[in-house]
Amino acid sequence: MNIDRDTVLKLYETMVTIRDFETRVKDEFARGRIPGFVHLYAGEEAVATGVCASLKEGDTITSTHRGHGHCIAKGCDVDGMMAEIFGKATGLCKGKGGSMHIADVSKGMLGANGIVGGGPPLACGAALSAKMRGSDNVCICFFGDGAAEQGTFHESLNLAAIWKLPVVFVAENNGFAESTPVSYHCAIENIADRAAGYGIPGASIDGMDVLAVYEAAQEAINRARKGLGPSLLECKTYRYHGHFEGDQQLYKTDELQQKMMAHDAIKNLHETGIQQGLATAQDFDAIDARVQQKIEGAVAFADRSPYPELSELDTDVYIVAVS
Amino acid sequence: MNIDRDTVLKLYETMVTIRDFETRVKDEFARGRIPGFVHLYAGEEAVATGVCASLKEGDTITSTHRGHGHCIAKGCDVDGMMAEIFGKATGLCKGKGGSMHIADVSKGMLGANGIVGGGPPLACGAALSAKMRGSDNVCICFFGDGAAEQGTFHESLNLAAIWKLPVVFVAENNGFAESTPVSYHCAIENIADRAAGYGIPGASIDGMDVLAVYEAAQEAINRARKGLGPSLLECKTYRYHGHFEGDQQLYKTDELQQKMMAHDAIKNLHETGIQQGLATAQDFDAIDARVQQKIEGAVAFADRSPYPELSELDTDVYIVAVS
């Protein structure tokens, strides 16, 4: 695959944005400024980034409880995201959803989802809709290794297969579902091998290598766009922080943590970019600086934004008749 | 495999009992004497019969909406069954369950189930129970091809696999889920191929050949008894009548119906038994006569039995405290 400079820098910027966003959320949470349950995507940046890089206008994604990275990769506004996570009126969901329900349908981001396994059926629907509306749009369904044991995974893969829906199912296998290792909860080693049960392509790839993800996802996305149906792409990845903030992660060994962090996706791309002469250290530094500013701005925005009015409590439950 | 005379006659008697029972239920339904929805097992006798022949005391089965055959093969009393289907107080469930909920837990028959996909989780539980109680008992989970698209199928196979539960999942692939062909609703040709997604053995066999079923099931059951975990056995079979009584079955072609009925399991065993010198026509005739009497008796029993008292309406909802 030919990767050009623009692609490298774009992938890098997205990954760094996610990393910095999450790192900042972690800090703000520790400072007690973020309420609720927060699940960070740090470590897994290559997956959302590599997959979403091949999406276009009208494409959609479904996400999980660990959704910040998907949002950013799909182009959601980080100011609105941070404000949402702070519970502010200027948040993407007016503060009503929070981290676990952050969404921007106008950007094709169909929502983080607090229900493990909640996404796959929605993804089938978005893909069916794209198909019935005559577009060549696709839907990406992100889900964790733990979600691969939910019934909705199975039903959705079968449905997408028999209807040849333009969905790419992306398993983010980070080795754990909460504190439970995938080797315990899953009867087989590679989730991608379940693709055979639905007669669709399946592939297991290194989810810490953004270029590998980019390449594999592009193939699956193109296939879906052409009307050839769904694929299952398993990205082996790793989360750097706890399942949620507050988790002490004793179920991880230091060896594992060090090994995976040594294989960091951002560092890898940085190195590859320079080695292959596609970008310079200065290019990357400029991005780092820009992103830092952006995240700083997002926190400031969230900070100065007001909380929702109490009148918001029972609005937005129903849409007022459209007809 | 060595099949002896006793086995042949036992298999034959069970199959004929099911066939005659169902034929009679069909008639009685047509005469307006059976209320509700009735799903007949005629045509599929070899599956329940061949599988249950290797079960022993303490083994359990879970069933489906099409459960009469499973009941008979598991040794339920046909008088009590017929009375149940008639809605009588002497029925196995005192008339409260009917055809779709017929059960006899004392016989290890954990119930017909009106919910497609309802059985697999229950089967995992019965198997887990057998295992935790230190027995070598197994549970057989019968389910239709249509149920293979339910999420519970997937979750249960994975759970049984990781916990090495003594379950044999028996897919009764009769080609249709209601009027929908399996070739439409299932993304792959053989349901048994899904076993690979759980790292367990899977096999597709001729479900109209009771000896083939007997043999394959015995292997899977033995495996389960030895603590080696679950298997998935797909029996390709065919239902002779409608999805339920009243169904005109226009979705079947005459060719298909004739082809499958020509391959009748009972006829096959009759022929094989005589050809191989394991039994005589007289042996079979004697069974036919005995079974006819038994079914006649069951109808008479159901007929003369009283309906439940109205005081039964709200009893049996809760067990009175046991402590």
Added chain:
Amino acid sequence: MAVQMKTKTVTFAEAINEAIRLEMRRNPRVFLMGEDVAGGATLEHLEEDEAWGGVLGVTKGLVQEFGRERIRDTPISESAYIGAAVGAAATGMVPIAELMFCSFIGSCMDSLLNQSSKIRYMFGGKASIPMVVRTIIGGGFRAAAQHAQTLYPIFAHIPGLKVVAASNPADAKGLLTAALRDGNPVIFCEHIALYQIKGEIPEGEYVVPIGKAAVTREGKDVTLVGVSMTARHALAAAEELAKDGIDAEVVDLRTISPLDETTILNSVAKTGRLVVADESNPVCGLATHIAGIVASKGFSSLHAPVGLVTPPHSPVPFSPVLEDAYLPSPEKIVAAARAVCGK
């Protein structure tokens, strides 16, 4: 309504079929999916008019006009296809998902409990989920515990869902049309024992507003509230009560959520007495809900205890004798009304 309309006599099932047909003609974004809603998908020998059209034939014939893309057979994967309806609704379509029997909500509850109902709110009003789930409720067919439930209290309990249940063909047509234009997830409950009941329906476009109950009989002595089948039972009971000199007013709810509290409270303000007849189970069901609303918001008009006519707190039994005893009936409503009227 004062407007003159051409009418015709059809069954409840036909009225539903017609509402879907007209709305699918009008709005290309509407489509139907469910198990065997067309029937026999991909079978070449099967003529489209021989296809099932749903387990009880309610959607028969639609596939001929709209084809198998828009009348879409599904696998038995309620979680996937009802969840898919949510995803499709969020992205520009107006799906009708058939959940064959409401009891099967057990197999797809998440799509209603946590997705369709909550997305709009969780997303701060920046999404809408215009979809309809059609589902069978009710007893009388000896379908027993797992097929004869009446589970709308569970649906009504969930904010973000609307819940509708017609008692006659005209309302069925008008409410289903309204549901398909509502813009919110609407659960459209069809009582199994109503499908073959006939009635007049207006020809052509016909909308009955969601959220408005109908006073189907005026009276001054007692208010009888019912919905779906029990709305009919209430009318029959009122005729019987008239013979005793009890002049009952009958309220057919038509919509369960949002509940038309105003119509109920106005009626009780007039009559001073209330009987609620409902086929759902009694605990946290619809009957006590309405009684509770009146005890809270209409207490001063109430002159007698509220009469509740519901099944017992038990599953639906199979045996005909038991099921008959289980279900609400005009006789039970009459008895309850007499009791609250002190006669």
Added chain:
Amino acid sequence: MAVQMKTKTVTFAEAINEAIRLEMRRNPRVFLMGEDVAGGATLEHLEEDEAWGGVLGVTKGLVQEFGRERIRDTPISESAYIGAAVGAAATGMVPIAELMFCSFIGSCMDSLLNQSSKIRYMFGGKASIPMVVRTIIGGGFRAAAQHAQTLYPIFAHIPGLKVVAASNPADAKGLLTAALRDGNPVIFCEHIALYQIKGEIPEGEYVVPIGKAAVTREGKDVTLVGVSMTARHALAAAEELAKDGIDAEVVDLRTISPLDETTILNSVAKTGRLVVADESNPVCGLATHIAGIVASKGFSSLHAPVGLVTPPHSPVPFSPVLEDAYLPSPEKIVAAARAVCGK
């Protein structure tokens, strides 16, 4: 109770842990399964005392005593493992299945709606399903729409289930013990904001009967009914009301199904006034159910409209300011009580 018991002070979470521990010691058929209830299954480096013990640590330490067969981590397959609990219960075991948050009922509703609750009835009383589902309810943790629901009205609506929700450590211990001996499927609801609350519990075996409410404060002017967190709010409200000269009686339901109607009706017979405070949503919820029961069976004792204190008919919002406004509180109960007392 008059019996002298040795007591100790523990948190609500510890009380639950102890009830499970004692019952597992007593009855070898009892076992626990759920996601991370032990935690870190098969990880060799992990010491058992470092394992999670449930997402909020409630079952921490049990795996050390009982091992991983009886404290059993599951995949995220609620349908399979809660359904498995039913199958295990039908065949001689007494499973405790943890449904981490009650909202996740969407992923396994069938096992409760159509299997565990109905098997005994459908099988003519010839089976029993002795199992407990432990599940988190309630708000206050900014967990938003899909994690902060209070769904016991849905459970209570289903005949065949029992539903319990303690408000303090002692009841938690006693009711969970009772649930494990009940022989029926019991849904044991644990309010997330109660876990760290401390209270005295009796040492050793302690059983609080299912189906009996507790009058936690006697009074003559108004009855305040609550359950779980709202039972505490009601007590706090009563103290506040006392300052105004309103003498409130407080009923802590403890069991939601079967509901102790007698205790409620007796109290209302004494006070003539009723306020129900409940954290579940208001339509077909618990508050109107109780109001409806009283309007039907205790009408003659009622001297004022029933006061209802519930969240609005909307999902649980995330933002702290909104969630605080959403939840019932002592202040809201005080206001409702004043209103029904005409003060």
